[in-house]
Amino acid sequence: MKLKRNVLAVALASGLCMAFGVQVAAAQTTTQQTGTNTTGTSTTSTTSANQTSGSPKSQQQLAKSLSTVTVTGFNGSVEKSIDYQRYADTIQNVVTAADIGGLPDQSIADSLTHLPGVSAERIAGQASQINIRGLSGDFILTTLDGREQPSTTGTNYTAFDQYPSELINMATVYKSSQASLIEGGVAGTIAMETANPLENTKDQTLNVDARGSWDGQANDVPRADPLGYRLSVAYQGKFLDNTLGVGVGFAQMYQPHVAEQFVGEASDGGLYQLNKNSPQQAYLPEGVQVQQNGGEERRTGYLGTVAWKPTDELQLTADTFFSKFDNSSYGYGMRSQNYYQNNTQVTDPVFSSLGTVIGGTVTSNSPAQGGQFSNETTLDNYTTDTTIFSGGLNLKWNHGNWHVESDLSLSHASSNEINVDATADPYTGLGTSNPQLMSQSANFLLAGRSIGNFSVANPGLYTNLNDMGLSRYGVYPYIYHDKDKAFRTSVQYDLPNNPVFSAIEAGVYANNHGYEADRSVYVYGSEWNTSPSTTNPEPPLTIPAADAQVTCWKGKFSGFPCFLTLNGPAILASHGIVANPVKNITDQSWSEIQSGSVDERTRDLFLMGDIDSQLFDHELTGNVGVRVSRQSQYAYGLQQVGNGEGILIVDGNGNSSTDYAPLKMGKTYTDYLPSLNLAYHLTDNDQVRFSASKVLSRPPINTMLAGAGSWVSDGQYNVWGGTSPLLQPLRATAFDTDYEHYFDDSTGAVTAGVFFKKVDSFVQNVTYNNFDFASIGITVPTNPATGKPYANGEYQTSYNAKGGDVRGLEASVTKTHFLPGIWSGLGFDANLALTNSNVHNPTNLAGPTTYIGLPGLSRRVASAAVFYDNGIFSARLSANYRSSFLSNTQIAVTNQLATFASETVYDFQASYNITKQISIVYQMLNLSNQPTRTYFGGSPQQTGTIQYFGRTSYLGFDLKL
Known part of the structure; x- marks a missing residue:
């Protein structure tokens, strides 16, 4: 979409220094030269390509206000943000170029967490997935320069750490919708923008930012490198x-x-049963694990823009964005596993308040009793290479009252993740034809949200190469491709003399979205050597001394048993084995079933009127409109039909099968999505907002795969898969109301508001009995015994479960220049969001059934910052808090749904201008070394993960020419 009036573009160009990328300098409305900007955040109106802003009268007031701002640096940017807030049509929050470049942020995700009601999930210690108003990333639409962004995560949510903050000029969080916005954000839309070089305040600028970093946790992890760096160069x-x-x-x-x-x-x-000497029964955890993680992360981003404006009426822009993120992570340690399912004898048990064992002594059951318990040595590797490309051509034409914008784009994301899961165990008879897993024991005690205890009876056993053998080596690649081809255009006509509407706007949007998932697998051996066969024994492998190193613990983890750091590929090579993951149609058929593609096609129309009127002698602005969205979704995969009734498939090992048939499933639907946004101006400094809309988010793309496995029992045909191309979108009705008060001279603002969302459904897994497979196009194979199709049996799939309400309150306050003299540069901002929901789902991960809420919902989210800027020296101390929330990013053998405990993360930054061109910058992230802490269900005693990442310090310089 386009700007509502050209005056707003003029105001933006003259009022803001739209610098490109790195540490953008504040608008030079005075001769004072500032250093590294650490601009504040506020609810504002932006220049986003997919939104329309304020009435002509409001824009004139905005332009006038901006022209009077003479303060540079942090305070000046805060005050500009406050001015923009008054004239937004929608309820939204924004971070500007100076915010992003100046804050101590590793990615755009960190910058967004300074906004009200916006929080991040820390993955590997770094903000990645964004939550808005208690809803997870699957409910958020992300755009870059108005273009939908593909995902590198294999689902709908965006990994925002893929986007270098240095290359993003502005990011807006839309919390209320309007007809001109691309549909897809029930929680909200995050619109990132890159800079337009024609809006730069100077003819030529070159910015260079270089910072070295040091990670304080690296000293505790052998072979970890504490040093890192950030480097960026930008020219306009x-x-x-x-x-x-x-x-x-x-x-x-x-x-x-x-x-x-x-x-x-x-x-x-x-x-x-806890042990053979007692009939007592109890809930048991699977086990405990201690692990050291190391590796490296390297992200490289490129940005290019060419803007041509041959006349005052026409502008053509071509731009590209590319980001590559390589993450190589290893994990070494011990995993004491298989406490449950009668694999162990448990004595001296310690119980949680729910009756689940959280401590005790565990020992092996005899092999005759089916015991498969061991204190395994783990050697894991998680290598992920992701890329995002986004580019397109944009045309803007303004002629009198007519305004036209068209955009043609291509965006592509790919993710190549390789998960290596390998284990070693102690054996008797290692190297012989009949090795046997040794009997073992361990003591453990969970300590809730603190580090627990773990010890073994014979610690020397696990560092003795004569006894330790590599039991299993599994390689599991996950490859995803996500592509968007899109076109959008809009036409706006101004109505300067209309008493109600200042403009009308209409547009179309078309997007072809393609998604591909490609799975493969390689597995040598079996855990605890449980499944050797005469044709393929694959026994535990002896470990050469050159491929193992004894490793012990330091710091908070000192006292845990020492273990062997193993070189898995070298151990395989010493035995003449090379891991070669491929699709496997025989004993790992899930690799074929979970591979497939989804084709989504969106065709939208919208019509919107911009409101600029008078009601009871007060100005009323906003917009009203409707968006019509038509969506088709079809998935392609393989269905296991059995009995040779499928097509010939040859896998990567050369094995063949005719038990699988191609499957295509899907549906088409149309939604009518009205929206209303109103701002009633009570006084020059006070206004009330109201918005109402129907919104939707597409189902998570990975839940719409069509592949399905099957099994036959008691004459019934049963299907498993856990995904469905027949899912409905996640529809919702949303209401918002805000009150805003502004202090004189744009020196601050106080806002408060409430919101309510009625979400119709959430995607969950379900098992149907006696399901009519023919009704959805799944073929039931023939029973050879009867010559007729099998009877309908179980269907394990995804479905639209009953939804619920999400409601809350948000408040924020910002104030600058509240002290005289040299302290006039002191300011602060703070915000608080309270969110609740009536959605409660059962879980038994903590033992007995407890109830949990929505993934991503924290009841309390808050941030605060104190800053000082006098034009030469600037400093900022900030804190981000979020209460406990649910997520499926529990770090264990597989992803598990866990509750993340409340946390507060503190960051600090200071800069000093040596000259007008050079400044020195110091930053420290995570000042208090806040760990990530999780637990299961409603029991904080049932420890999930306690993970420490350390503090990160940066020291460097900025050069501006």
Whole structure:
């Protein structure tokens, strides 16, 4: 979409220094030169390509207000943000170029967490997935320069750490919707923007930012490198009498991946006899784990923009964005596993308040009793290479009352993740034809949200190469491709003399979205050597001394048993084995079933009127409109039909099968989505907002795969898969109301508001009995015994479960220049969001059934910052708090749904201008070394993960020419 009035574009160009990328300088409305900007955040109106802003009267007031701002640096940017807030049509929050470049942020995700009601999930210690108003990333639409962004996560949510903050000029969080916004954000829309070089305040600018980093946790992890760096270079130039603009940017980050973790694994909800000498039964966890994590992360981003404005009415822009993020992580330690399912004898048990065992002594059951318990040595590797490309051509034409914008784009994301899960165990008869797992024991005690205890009876056993053998080596690649081809255009006509509407706007949007998932697998051996066969024994492998190193613990984790750090590929190579993951149609058929593709096609129309009227002698602004969204979704995969009734498939090992048939399933639907946004101006400094809309988010793309496995029992055909292309979108009705008060001279604002969302459904897994497979196009194979199709049996799939309400309150306050003299540069901002929901789902991961809420919902989210800026020296201390929330990013053998405990993360930044061109910057992230802490269900005693990442310090310089 386009700007409502050209005056807003003029105001933006003259009022803001739209610098490109790195540490953008504040608008030079005075001769004072500032250093590194650490601009504040506020609810504002932006120049986003997919929104329309304020009435003509409001824009004139905005332009006038901006022209009077003479303060540079942090305070000046805060005050500009406060001015923009008054004239927004929607309820939204924004971070500007100076916010992003100046805050101590590793990615755009960190910058967004300073906004009210916005929080982040820390993955590997770094903000990644964003939650808005208690809803997870699957309910958020993300755009870059108005273009939908594909995902590197294999689902709908965006990994925002993929986007270098140095290359993003502005990011807006839309919390209320309007007809001109691309549909897809029940929680909200995050619109990122890159800079337009024609809006740069100077003809030529070159910015260089270089910072070295040091990770304080690296000293506790052997072979971990504590050093890292960030480097970015950005250039903007205007040529041909300011009609041609060129901008290029480069940003690279290298940092160590360092962590130590204590893991308590989940229960399966079953009751088991504790030991053979007692009939007592109890809930048991799967086990515990201690692990050291190391590795490195390298992110490289590129940006290029060419803007041509041959006349005052026409502008053509071509731009590209590319980001590559390589993450290589290893994990070494011990996993004491299989406490439950009668694999162990448990003595001296310690119980949680729910009756689940959280401590005791566990010993092996005899092999005759089916015992498969061991204190395993783990050697894990998680290597992920992700890329995002987003580019397109944009046209804007303004002629009198007519305004036209068209955009043609291509965006592509790919993710290549390789998960290596390998274990070693102690054996008798290692190297012989009949090795046997040794009997073992362990003591453990969970300590809730603190590091627990773990010890073994014979610690020397696990560092003795004569007894330790590599039991299993599994390689599991996950490859995803996500592509969007889109076109949008809008036409706006101004109505300067209309008493109600200032403009009308209409547009179309078309997007072809393709998604591909490709799975493969390689497995040598079996855990605890449980499944050798005469044709393929694959026994435990002896470990050469050169491929093992004894490793012990330091710091908070000192006292845990020492273990062997093993070189898995080298151990395989010493035995003439090379891991070669491929699709496997025989004993790992899930690799074929979970591979497939989804084709989504969106065709939207919208019509919107911009309101600028008078009601009871007060100005009323906003918009009203409707968006019509038509969506088709079809998935392609393989269905296991059995009995040779499928097509011939040959896998990567050369094995063949005719038990699988191609499957295509899907549906088409249309939604009518009205929206209303109103701002009633009570006084020059006070206004009330109201918005109402129907919104939707597409089902998570990975839940719409069509592949399905099957089994036959008691004459019934049963299907498993856990996904469904027949899912409905996640529809919701949303209401918002806000009150806003502004202090004189734009020196501050106080806002408060409430919101309510009625979400119709959430995607969950379900098992149907006696399901009519023919009704959804699944073929039931023939029973050879009867010559007729099998009877309908179980269907394990995804479905639209009953939804619920999400409601809350948000408040924020910002104030600058409240002290005289040299302290006039002191300011602060703070915000608080309270969110609740009536959605409660059962879980047995903590043992007995407890109830949990919505993933991503924290009842309390808050942030605060105190800042000082006098033009030469600036400093900022900030804190982000969120209460406990649910997520499926529990770090264990597999992802598990766990509750993340409340946390507060503190960051600090200071800068000093040596000259007008050079400044020195110091930052420290995570001042208090806040760990990530999780637990299962409603029991904080049932430890999930306690993970420490350490503090990260940066020291560097900014050069502006």
